[in-house]
Amino acid sequence: MECVAAIDVGGTTMKGGLVARDGTILYAGRRPTPRAEGPERVIAAISAFVGDLSRPRTGLRPVAVGLAVPGLVTATHAVFSAAFGWRDVPVSAFTDVDLPVVLGHDVRAAGEAELVHGVGGQDLLFLPIGTGIAGAVVLSGSSYGGAGGWAGQIGHIPVRPDGLPCACGQRGCLAAYASAGAIAARCGEPSAEHVLRRVRQGDEAAAEVWREAVEALALALATYTLLLDPALVVIGGGLSLAGDALLEPVRARLADRLAFRPAPDVQASRLGGHAGLLGAGLLGWRA
Amino acid sequence: MECVAAIDVGGTTMKGGLVARDGTILYAGRRPTPRAEGPERVIAAISAFVGDLSRPRTGLRPVAVGLAVPGLVTATHAVFSAAFGWRDVPVSAFTDVDLPVVLGHDVRAAGEAELVHGVGGQDLLFLPIGTGIAGAVVLSGSSYGGAGGWAGQIGHIPVRPDGLPCACGQRGCLAAYASAGAIAARCGEPSAEHVLRRVRQGDEAAAEVWREAVEALALALATYTLLLDPALVVIGGGLSLAGDALLEPVRARLADRLAFRPAPDVQASRLGGHAGLLGAGLLGWRA
Numbered sequence: 050m051e052c053v054a055a056i057d058v059g060g061t062t063m064k065g066g067l068v069a070r071d072g073t074i075l076y077a078g079r080r081p082t083p084r085a086e087g088p089e090r091v092i093a094a095i096s097a098f099v100g101d102l103s104r105p106r107t108g109l110r111p112v113a114v115g116l117a118v119p120g121l122v123t124a125t126h127a128v129f130s131a132a133f134g135w136r137d138v139p140v141s142a143f144t145d146v147d148l149p150v151v152l153g154h155d156v157r158a159a160g161e162a163e164l165v166h167g168v169g170g171q172d173l174l175f176l177p178i179g180t181g182i183a184g185a186v187v188l189s190g191s192s193y194g195g196a197g198g199w200a201g202q203i204g205h206i207p208v209r210p211d212g213l214p215c216a217c218g219q220r221g222c223l224a225a226y227a228s229a230g231a232i233a234a235r236c237g238e239p240s241a242e243h244v245l246r247r248v249r250q251g252d253e254a255a256a257e258v259w260r261e262a263v264e265a266l267a268l269a270l271a272t273y274t275l276l277l278d279p280a281l282v283v284i285g286g287g288l289s290l291a292g293d294a295l296l297e298p299v300r301a302r303l304a305d306r307l308a309f310r311p312a313p314d315v316q317a318s319r320l321g322g323h324a325g326l327l328g329a330g331l332l333g334w335r336a
Numbered sequence: 337m338e339c340v341a342a343i344d345v346g347g348t349t350m351k352g353g354l355v356a357r358d359g360t361i362l363y364a365g366r367r368p369t370p371r372a373e374g375p376e377r378v379i380a381a382i383s384a385f386v387g388d389l390s391r392p393r394t395g396l397r398p399v400a401v402g403l404a405v406p407g408l409v410t411a412t413h414a415v416f417s418a419a420f421g422w423r424d425v426p427v428s429a430f431t432d433v434d435l436p437v438v439l440g441h442d443v444r445a446a447g448e449a450e451l452v453h454g455v456g457g458q459d460l461l462f463l464p465i466g467t468g469i470a471g472a473v474v475l476s477g478s479s480y481g482g483a484g485g486w487a488g489q490i491g492h493i494p495v496r497p498d499g500l501p502c503a504c505g506q507r508g509c510l511a512a513y514a515s516a517g518a519i520a521a522r523c524g525e526p527s528a529e530h531v532l533r534r535v536r537q538g539d540e541a542a543a544e545v546w547r548e549a550v551e552a553l554a555l556a557l558a559t560y561t562l563l564l565d566p567a568l569v570v571i572g573g574g575l576s577l578a579g580d581a582l583l584e585p586v587r588a589r590l591a592d593r594l595a596f597r598p599a600p601d602v603q604a605s606r607l608g609g610h611a612g613l614l615g616a617g618l619l620g621w622r623a
Contacts, residue, residue: 171481174465186563188480195565196459199597202562207555207593218595268494274557275489276473278482306494308505310486 050075053100053333054111054148057155057325058095058118060084060132060180064322065098066108068330072166074323075103075109088134092142094233099144102167114150115333116143117325121198124151128198149336155190156201158328159320160185166327167319172279174270176203177286177324180230182223186277193324208268226265229288232258245291263295267302274303274313285318292317337362340620341389341398341435344442344612345382345405347371347419351609352385354396355617359453361610362396363389375421379429386431389509401435402620403427404442404612406483411438415485436623443488444479445615446607447472450570453614454606459566463490464573464611467517469510473564474531491515493553509533513552518573519545532578554589561590561600572605579604 052075056065059082066077080098083090095116103111117207120130127138140152160175164187182204186193194200195220204224205217212221213231225231229241233259236244247255270282288295296315304312339362343352344371367385370377382403390398397424408415414425427439447462451474462472469491473480481487491503491511499508500518512518514530522545523531534542557569575582583602591599605611 138392184563185597188475192426193475193564196567196600197565200563200565202597205596206559206562210495210551210555219593264497268497272493273494273563276487276560276563278484278487279478280483300423306506310489313483 050108050110052109052111053113053115053325053330053336054099055329055333056098056116056117057159057329058082058091058100058116059155059325060119062178063095063098064326065102066326066330067102067106067111068327068333070334072162072327072330074326074330076106077326084133088138090189091133092135092138095143096145098227099146099150099233100114103146103148111148111333113333113336114146114148115182115329115331115336116140116150117155117329117332118152119155122152122154123196124153125200127152151332151336153332154192154194154198155325155328156183157185157194158332159285159324160187160192160328161331162327163187163285163318164190164322165331167324168281168283168316170281172277173281174203174273174277174279175283175285175318175324177318178227178229178284178288179286180228182228186187188277203269203273206269206272208265212316223265223269227262227269227288229286232262232288241288241291245294248294260298261310263298263302266299270299270303270312270315271306274310279313281313282315283318284315285320285324289317337395337397339396339398340400340402340617340623342402342613342616342620343385343389343404344383344446344616345378345403346442346532346612347406350382350385351458351613352389352391353613353617354393355614355620357621359449359614359617360614363393364613371420375425375481378420379422379425382430382568383432386437389482390433390435396451398435398452398620400620400623401431401433402435402445402616402618402623403430403437403439403483404445404616404619406442409441410485411440414439428616438619438623440619441479441481441485441613442612443470444481445619446563446572446611447474447479447615448618449607449611449614450474450572450605452618454611455568455603457568459564460568460570461490461560461564461566461609462570462572462605464605465516465571465575466573467515469515475564481596484553488558490556493556493559495552495559496586510552510556512557514549514575516573519575528575530576532581535581547585550585550589554562554593555587557586557590557599557602558593559596561597566600568600570605572607572611576604
């Protein structure tokens with residue numbers, strides 16, 4: 050069966066797989082991203098992963114390769130990545146297999162996967178919430194990258210102008226309140242899931258952190274809605290697994306924040322943890 | 337000389353004129369918008385204005401009509417305008433002259449005029465600041481309207497979550513701090529120009545209102561920059577006439593608010609009060 054080799058290169062884990070044109074994942078695997086070992090080692094690990102995915106498997110024949118990476122990316126170069134220390138890495142560096150290869154931005158590729166394989170639609174915000182918060186700004190059916198390729202940094206918009214300090218150096222960023230990482234850290238818990246458990250047990254301190262996360266999201270989504278009038282907001286990433294405990298209060302507070310216009314629908318991603326891999330797959334099919 | 341008849345229909349004034357293809361304004365006039373007299377009277381006043389502009393003048397022959405109006409607009413219908421009480425008004429209602437007529441959104445048309453006849457560029461925010469604050473979100477060379485036509489309402493994004501009440505029913509809106517109307521009202525002055533005069537005379541209360549306006553603009557522009565990565569912000573409308581008294585502190589505070597990325601350039605419109613009329617002209621040339 051015809052397929053593409055796809056890798057979504059995350060900060061700690063690379064998710065790789067073989068993806069059919071209709072989005073069926075025919076094979077999937079994970080490897081650690083050797084980020085601590087330096088820029089070259091990450092490139093070498095990706096190259097090895099591509100090589101393994103491209104080796105003939107019974108009935109599966111990859112015809113192209115799609116690589117979704119963070120930072121500033123064009124189809125042919127990983128221009129800049131603070132996470133990996135990359136500067137102007139050409140796509141050819143990532144593999145020596147003899148297949149067409151296309152690079153793309155990880156979050157924007159995942160947003161396009163939501164469009165094609167998930168909820169659908171033309172004008173939406175795809176908002177994966179995990180350790181941090183990113184955004185894919187999908188306008189008229191495609192992800193918008195901005196003048197310089199840096200659009201979508203919704204995690205660092207100032208929702209509370211003089212609020213909590215953020216690791217980015219600013220104050221009051223959305224991510225300082227509403228990332229799964231921040232929610233966990235503010236409660237001294239290992240994960241947002243642990244915080245949610247305390248909320249459900251009636252813990253008032255945890256409930257307050259959760260409410261502040263919800264309010265920060267409502268503020269950011271109100272701003273996004275007023276600026277860009279999306280039909281839909283799709284929340285992905287680990288925090289979306291909280292389901293209605295997150296979505297219901299966010300919908301309610303978003304509607305409250307918008308006095309003179311209706312709120313867009315807010316849904317959880319239907320692709321679960323696969324949006325990134327399917328996004329990389331779309332890049333491959335584009336090759 | 338070939339030209340189009342163009343009218344920019346504002347809340348209190350209609351600016352009409354004859355515009356050549358290169359943006360030269362060959363004739364310009366103003367009339368009051370009879371908004372208090374009801375939806376039909378505004379339509380009739382526009383129709384009469386179009387009629388007068390289309391009457392043959394020496395050497396000037398309009399070949400089409402462009403009408404820039406507020407609210408929710410398609411090329412063929414003024415779908416909804418709260419300002420004028422319009423609902424689904426077809427373009428044919430606005431004129432009985434025998435010329436092709438195109439409707440468009442006033443602020444978005446002005447934003448496109450900035451692109452074509454003003455500062456140029458592909459990815460920018462055009463931000464006219466007057467009685468209120470609007471925005472034209474220009475992406476990859478054209479104005480973006482959103483899923484339902486309501487994009488660009490940057491005047492009502494919550495820059496101070498629990499801040500000043502706004503006439504729109506929300507709190508902490510950009511316009512509640514930084515519109516020329518709000519700046520004047522907060523100081524009990526007839527105009528923002530009067531406030532600026534007090535600032536220059538060392539009046540501390542006026543200076544504080546001005547600083548809060550600058551900070552609100554910096555917050556809104558930081559948010560816009562992080563979301564959409566524009567190359568340029570063009571401030572128009574009456575407040576842009578404040579020049580460096582506005583632009584210099586806004587540039588400085590915007591750069592301060594952005595910890596990890598450069599700020600886009602912030603300029604005043606080069607079209608002065610003509611952006612709206614030239615935008616209506618572009619609509620006419622599109623016909």
